[in-house]
Amino acid sequence: MAIRGRSRLSDVVSKHEAAILTDWIKEQLAAVKAADRIGEAELRTECARFLTLLKVALRSDGSHDVSSAAWSETRELLGELSRSRARAGYSPSETAAFVLSLKRPLFDRLRGEIGGDADALADEVWQTTLVLDRLALFTTELHQKSRDEIILRQQQDMLELSTPVVQLWESILALPLIGTLDSARTQVVMENLLQRIVETGASIAIIDITGVPTVDTLVAQHLLKTVAAARLMGADCIISGIRPQIAQTIVHLGVELSSVITKATLADAFVIALQRTGATIGRATKA
Amino acid sequence: MERIPILKMNEFLLVSIQVDMHDRLAMTLQDDLTDRIVRDRARGVLIDISSLEIVDSFIGRMIGNIAAMSRVLxxxxxxxxxxxxxxITLVELGLALPxxxxxxxxxKGMELLRSSLARGGNGHRDAGR
Incomplete structure (x- = not known):
């Protein structure tokens, strides 16, 4: 029974390939709004390739086990497809719809071929569903995996991007912090800052927290740790960019920041730092 | 017995820690240094720990103690x-050496010592600032 079913499906696919392809593309264009994101020509190429590979796989493998070697090329194509769609911002269901929308055209053709024999038809439909469902699940899984990879990479990028240490002046460093400070980031920030202090021989570091959305006790503790570590290296720290809201929060939480010089803006902190290093700034008088 | 050398330079004492500090060595250094401060009437002590790679809570506290004793003298x-x-290790251990x-x-260390000596010469007043 299974053997007869398998040959029927692959026969049907071979016989009506062109018609199935047309129906399938029509189905996808109608169902998925993604049509405007992907060109019809491109979609047609992808579908045609998939159908060809499906045909080959169906013919060479009787078990309908999509994880077997006979399906490796089909899996590769689907993998490529879900990765590119994950990057393009498709949802998992939109990606799975690529495979699932093939059901209707296939069922239609199967009915046309063996419509009279209800038992055989039911059997064929079951087999086809099994294969397509497994393939669809496979795409969803891969889609998820590629999305996870993207998120992981972005997290790392953010960690590196968001902790720059810039030299403002001879022996004055600035550390503009953007985003929430957790312990992992504090570690990176601290290491970067101390390393730069050694490299530049800086004696003053300005930590600007304009870009830090909230300061709770934990964040404050992390900040104070960084200040303490910099002090041990012989560099004084100034914390700047404290917004009114944050000043209120700090006081309400009872965080003790009196051991550190704090300034409202980076500009004020810079002036203090310049004074500390013995530099003065003034306007040049025009002759 | 192993000892850390203490060098005298004008009114300052220089200590450079070039070996791994173990507890006995730190205790000896503490004894030697306080002796020398009194004997040489030193006004400043500079401790160079640029070769020190590993530090534990005992050594961290020791450095703090030595500084406090010198200040008393x-x-x-x-x-x-x-x-x-x-x-980073000291801060994580909660020893910020205030x-x-x-x-x-x-x-820069010598500069700091000279300027604080020139400002009033009294370690007490300066440290209390």
């Missing part, structure tokens, strides 16, 4: 050349 202490890894003055290198 009217000598300003500056710890110079701490490595980033050591600084009473100790620090500098990045020997040059």
């Amino acid at each position: 009217d000598a300003e202490t500056v710890v110079v050349g701490m490595r980033p890894a050591v600084a 009473g100790v003055r620090t500098s990045l290198n020997v040059d």
